[in-house]
Amino acid sequence: MKKFKSPQKTSIAIILGSLVLTYVPIPGLQQTVIVVSGTELQEPLQQLERKFEQANPNIKLELKFQGSQDVINNFLDQKNDFKATVLIPANGELLTELSERLRATNNNDPFYDTPQPIAKTLLVAIAWPERGKVLFPNGRFQWNRIEQAMQANSWGKIGGSSNWGSFDFVTTDPTRSNSGQVTLNLWSATKLGGNINSNSFNDPTVQTLFSLIKKSVYQPPRSTDILLQEFIARGPNDADVATVYESIALYRWQQSAATQGKPYQIYYLNPSIESTATAAIVRRDVDGGTANAAKKFLEFVTQPEQQAILVQYGFRPVNKTVDLKTVPGSPWKQNIPGAEVTPSIQTLQPPNSQTITEIQRAWERAN
Structure with a gap:
């Protein structure tokens, strides 16, 4: 004798089948x-x-x-x-x-x-506290102080302890990473006293600067987060100052405290570039x-x-309805040294594609 499904059971089967189609990838x-x-x-x-x-x-x-x-x-x-x-x-x-x-x-x-x-972020500098106080006694980042430290190549010659050894600045490889490109763009602009264009990287002053940086920065990392993790792991005496994104500087700040005992200090560049x-x-x-x-x-x-x-x-x-100060777990509420919701700095446009190309060419030519 043939058995027939009741209408109720059929309906349940259809509903269950629909749920499977809705929630299980086919x-x-x-x-x-x-x-x-x-x-x-x-x-x-x-x-x-x-x-x-x-x-x-x-x-x-x-x-x-x-x-x-x-x-x-x-x-x-x-x-x-x-x-x-x-x-x-x-x-x-x-x-x-x-x-x-x-x-x-x-x-x-x-x-x-x-x-x-x-999402947006700024280029900032970070330094271990004792070194930051020697390098930037007024509490403000200065490119010329980094250059002087590179030229001296010794903390003892720029007011630091001789036990700190050589001065070690770190930035990413500008042929592979945006933060390295932005670092060289800002540094060159400061060196030439204002805005720059693609022709600026043929200036002998900039070429000399690139050579100094290239000699001082040994095997620059290929990306910014890798740089920061290495900076934290190496600690003072092997990595003193670096340029990184504000985002990862804030996010990995607690890690630096746990690894090195004393966390790094954040310095806003002025002017800086928002990426x-x-x-x-x-x-x-x-x-x-x-x-x-x-x-x-x-x-x-x-x-x-x-x-x-x-x-x-x-x-x-990038969504203007989101407030940095009210987001639960916001790093801007954690009293991170140097961190500011609204830093008093000038923000420049990022380098255009032609300038980026010239930065990479100038870096590759530097020796």
């Missing part, structure tokens, strides 16, 4: 979005990845991290062993460079949409469905709740 329908970012965003993006995938089970994120200039160069030269969907260098000007270089060989727009700002981590969805090897999935991710990252997470990692939000 093989073949899941989109994979590969995000290539500068290392300064590594830890917050890993946290946001988990949140995003929970809210969007049919989209899988794969995160890759490189120095910001490497993000551009590796994509251009097709050196990656994966097909990137989204690029997020630390500075939006690097995407302009990418766009210009791609348009030179192909007239099509290389991006699906206008690149989208994700805006900016995301672009690339067209090469990315279909429309994957691009739409990437758009969902970028919309997610710029919402207030996610921007607050970025603040907890020391970034300044």
